[in-house]
Structure formats: structure tokens, C-alpha cells
Amino acid sequence: MKPELTIGTKHSIQITVTNKMFAQFEGELVHPVYSTAMMVYHMEWASRQIILEVLEETEEGMGAEVKVKHLAPATEGTVLTIEATVVGLKKNFIITKVQIFSKDRVIGEGEVTQVILPKSKINAMID
Template sequence: MKSGLAEGHTATIMTEVSPSMHAQFEGSVVHPVYSTVSMVYHMEWASRKIILPFLEEDEEGMGAKVTVEHMAPAGTGASLEIKAAVIKYEKNIIVTEVIVRDFKNDRIIGRGEVKQVVLPKEKIRERIERI
């Protein structure tokens, strides 16, 4: 990895809850609110944005662990801020704390941690080929 990444680095994404983000299985909506699946996606995306500027040409990040606490519902149209902050960085392992906040109502929707591992692209390719 390129130098410069450190604990405290942050990245934020904003999104608006849409029907495609509703809690649903096999096309059947269970609840018309922001799903935990969508929350995990956004947590991983915010966390990935942190490492992108530091990846070397021959490196790639891989998700290794996600922990999530979905604390409150967010309905269609809610404006969400997803902010990730590096809380641990050792060798090729980056752990971020992520907070999902309803921007308009200033309340926490969810929180969690995302662990990423940076590996050479060749090593990732070899692992995939063994599947």
C-alpha cells in the first residue's frame, strides 16, 4: 500500500432510501424501509472509499468481516449519511467503524465495523481459480 493511510482517515457517502433498498426477499417487500442488506452494502462502500487512494496498481482490497447493528428504521426518501473511519490499521488489515445517520432527522440508523484485507491481485486471482 502507498504511504499515508492512518487511523482517523474517513470517507462519507450520501444516499436517499429508494424502494430498491427496502427489506425484501425474492422480490417480496417485507418492510418498506431501508434494509440491513443495503446498510451493509453502504458500509462496505464507504470503507472501501478510504483505501482506494492507497492501493498500489497490483493490489486489491477484499472484505473480510462486517458487524452491523441496525438500530432504527429509515423510510423511503430518507437522506442517509454513511461515514467510515479507520480505527485500526496493521500491515494489510484495515478496520473501520461506520455510522449510518438519518441526515434530516439527525438520528443514528445503524453502526458497525468493516474489516478489509489488502492483497496482491495475483494472490486473489489464484484463490479464485482454486474454487
């Protein structure tokens, strides 16, 4: 991992809630709001954007842990900002605090831990 990554490094993405992001299981709609599963996906995606800049060619990042609190609903058409901030660097682990908000309302928050490993080690685990 390149040494440029520091505590406080941030990355944010914006998404607009669509009906494909609604809470559903096996194609059955539970309710027409932004799902917790999509929230986790977007938290991981924002956090991954941070590590992409510091990976060496022989490295890859893997998700290790996600903690999430879904605090408020977001309906179709709501614009969400997902902001990830590096709060911990421990050996090859990168910990980001993530907040999801719409305007001044917090929709969710949590923490994503990623581990940086050699691609060869990851490939050996898969084989």
C-alpha cells in the same frame, strides 16, 4: 499499500432511500424501510472509498468481516449519511468504524474489516 493511510482517515457518502433498498427476500417485500442488507452494502462501499486512494496498482482490497447493528428504520426519501473512519491498521488489514445517520438520528453502526492483497494472490484463489 501506500503509507498515507492513517488512523482517523474518514470518508462519507450520502444516499437517499429508494424502494429498491427496502427489506425484501426473493422479490417479496418484507417491509417498506431501508434494509439491513443495503446497510451492509453501503458500509462496505464507504469503507472501500478509503482504501481506493492507497492501493498500489498490483493490489486489491477484499472484505474480511462486517459487524452491523441496525438501530432505527429509514423510510423512502430519507437522506442518509454513511461515514467510515479508520480505527485500526494491522499489517494488511484496515478496520473502519461506520455510522449511518439521518440528521441527528443514528440509523446504524458497525465495523468493516478489509484486507489488502496482491491481485495475483486473489486471482490464484479464484482459479
